[in-house]
Amino acid sequence: MVSKAFEYERKVYYYETDKMGVMHHSNYIRLFEEARVAFLENAGLPYSSLEACGLMSPVISVQCRYMSPLSFDEKFVVETQIDSFNGFRFEITYKIKSRNSGKLCAEGNSQHCFTNKAMKPIRIKNNYREIYDLFESCCND
Amino acid sequence: MVSKAFEYERKVYYYETDKMGVMHHSNYIRLFEEARVAFLENAGLPYSSLEACGLMSPVISVQCRYMSPLSFDEKFVVETQIDSFNGFRFEITYKIKSRNSGKLCAEGNSQHCFTNKAMKPIRIKNNYREIYDLFESCCND
Amino acid sequence: MVSKAFEYERKVYYYETDKMGVMHHSNYIRLFEEARVAFLENAGLPYSSLEACGLMSPVISVQCRYMSPLSFDEKFVVETQIDSFNGFRFEITYKIKSRNSGKLCAEGNSQHCFTNKAMKPIRIKNNYREIYDLFESCCND
Amino acid sequence: MVSKAFEYERKVYYYETDKMGVMHHSNYIRLFEEARVAFLENAGLPYSSLEACGLMSPVISVQCRYMSPLSFDEKFVVETQIDSFNGFRFEITYKIKSRNSGKLCAEGNSQHCFTNKAMKPIRIKNNYREIYDLFESCCND
Numbered sequence: 027m028v029s030k031a032f033e034y035e036r037k038v039y040y041y042e043t044d045k046m047g048v049m050h051h052s053n054y055i056r057l058f059e060e061a062r063v064a065f066l067e068n069a070g071l072p073y074s075s076l077e078a079c080g081l082m083s084p085v086i087s088v089q090c091r092y093m094s095p096l097s098f099d100e101k102f103v104v105e106t107q108i109d110s111f112n113g114f115r116f117e118i119t120y121k122i123k124s125r126n127s128g129k130l131c132a133e134g135n136s137q138h139c140f141t142n143k144a145m146k147p148i149r150i151k152n153n154y155r156e157i158y159d160l161f162e163s164c165c166n167d
Numbered sequence: 168m169v170s171k172a173f174e175y176e177r178k179v180y181y182y183e184t185d186k187m188g189v190m191h192h193s194n195y196i197r198l199f200e201e202a203r204v205a206f207l208e209n210a211g212l213p214y215s216s217l218e219a220c221g222l223m224s225p226v227i228s229v230q231c232r233y234m235s236p237l238s239f240d241e242k243f244v245v246e247t248q249i250d251s252f253n254g255f256r257f258e259i260t261y262k263i264k265s266r267n268s269g270k271l272c273a274e275g276n277s278q279h280c281f282t283n284k285a286m287k288p289i290r291i292k293n294n295y296r297e298i299y300d301l302f303e304s305c306c307n308d
Numbered sequence: 309m310v311s312k313a314f315e316y317e318r319k320v321y322y323y324e325t326d327k328m329g330v331m332h333h334s335n336y337i338r339l340f341e342e343a344r345v346a347f348l349e350n351a352g353l354p355y356s357s358l359e360a361c362g363l364m365s366p367v368i369s370v371q372c373r374y375m376s377p378l379s380f381d382e383k384f385v386v387e388t389q390i391d392s393f394n395g396f397r398f399e400i401t402y403k404i405k406s407r408n409s410g411k412l413c414a415e416g417n418s419q420h421c422f423t424n425k426a427m428k429p430i431r432i433k434n435n436y437r438e439i440y441d442l443f444e445s446c447c448n449d
Numbered sequence: 450m451v452s453k454a455f456e457y458e459r460k461v462y463y464y465e466t467d468k469m470g471v472m473h474h475s476n477y478i479r480l481f482e483e484a485r486v487a488f489l490e491n492a493g494l495p496y497s498s499l500e501a502c503g504l505m506s507p508v509i510s511v512q513c514r515y516m517s518p519l520s521f522d523e524k525f526v527v528e529t530q531i532d533s534f535n536g537f538r539f540e541i542t543y544k545i546k547s548r549n550s551g552k553l554c555a556e557g558n559s560q561h562c563f564t565n566k567a568m569k570p571i572r573i574k575n576n577y578r579e580i581y582d583l584f585e586s587c588c589n590d
């Protein structure tokens with residue numbers, strides 16, 4: 027069973043373009059983050075509540091493939107899903123599509139672990155059961 | 168007496184350009200910050216030593232006038248000077264010039280106060296005498 | 309007579325924060341641009357239609373005063389108005405307020421001229437009458 | 450035979466940090482670009498000469514793994530190498546190390562193709578022989 031992806035939407039800002047006239051490739055990594063924050067908030071896991079528990083989820087790795095460039099002011103959607111979660115790490119996948127054409131512009135993923143404020147990795151299954159359950163409930167399997 | 172301005176130099180990065188093909192205007196504010204950090208370090212006031220004293224110097228205001236755009240890979244210099252300092256606030260001025268043409272591309276300034284870690288404004292004359300003296304010594308008057 | 313300001317709204321992105329834990333001061337200049345683009349589109353002057361006419365409106369100057377920092381995920385509004393327009397130049401003013409507290413966080417302005425694609429300044433009164441009239445109609449006087 | 454990697458060096462700027470107090474993960478993708486531009490210039494392939502030939506080399510994909518965060522003002526080096534090249538595509542790998550500690554902070558790669566100004570992919574072996582030879586000469590095999 028695959029749950030429907032969360033959709034995060036906005037337009038390309040002028041300052042995100044580069045001299046090729048399209049969104050600079052580094053900015054897609056920032057879109058991933060924007061979409062991730064909105065996705066987690068939507069799942070009942072806003073950043074503020076994780077932070078209040080002393081939990082952080084730094085990025086371990088990120089990758090992105092670029093298919094078709096986005097232009098200034100073009101509306102796009104970032105389809106966002108948790109792909110895997112084991113109480114220790116999770117992976118989120120992203121598909122960025124032009125809203126008008128429906129064209130797939132870029133896709134990628136990011137991997138994260140959980141740490142305390144001191145950046146020490148931790149398992150959340152026992153000590154953060156409510157957060158564990160929310161993560162599991164929004165995971166695709 | 169006006170002391171010689173400190174010179175901070177580098178080239179324009181690709182990701183700093185926008186679809187007009189030149190450095191995006193917001194990035195000049197970032198150049199001001201880069202130049203300011205280098206200027207203060209050069210004056211014996213590296214960020215780390217201010218921070219070690221519990222001092223911060225947030226930006227109160229900034230302004231910039233744009234004369235001639237910088238292109239990708241173009242080498243430029245930021246001429247940086249403290250314009251005023253009263254133990255409570257200081258103002259830094261910046262002139263950004265193309266290294267090749269010598270042309271003035273942008274000029275501006277930023278105003279700063281001193282605060283403690285809790286962002287409460289403080290006077291540095293009595294409690295941070297060494298820092299006060301260093302600021303005064305690199306000020307133009 | 310002063311027309312009601314246009315309101316542009318969003319939240320602070322994580323990547324817009326800096327090590328002080330708040331939105332980096334350079335990003336307010338980018339918010340001005342976002343708000344300006346939305347304001348002009350709302351006024352019937354979308355970037356695409358200006359561009360289709362061969363018109364550009366580069367930034368001549370910008371300034372910003374910082375009163376109270378915005379935090380990650382904080383919702384804010386940019387109140388945007390054209391302050392002056394003479395067919396050759398225009399100035400836009402911005403007030404950034406926290407949506408929750410209503411507190412004024414920053415305010416500033418940007419000045420622009422009109423140019424053709426070759427960046428040559430032009431007057432729009434005679435050759436771009438429809439655009440001239442739209443600008444005048446959304447101006448405060 | 451593996452050639453020595455090209456080294457690109459600078460410090461972390463203040464505006465590159467985020468509220469975790471370290472360089473934001475998206476900025477490493479920008480460091481890759483800075484290092485790539487410097488690497489290619491050093492290899493006799495400055496952007497301006499590629500552009501003068503009507504050649505572009507857009508990013509097809511990028512990935513980065515994060516090991517240890519870089520702090521504000523920390524000096525780092527980006528070790529940069531062409532890993533593969535076939536006249537049609539090339540891949541560059543990057544290792545970012547703290548200059549002081551020598552610690553590996555991040556590593557990644559980017560893949561690129563060659564296109565003309567209209568973004569149409571092209572092979573450079575026949576029509577751009579000089580560029581082809583320069584690329585081959587700085588490739589590790």
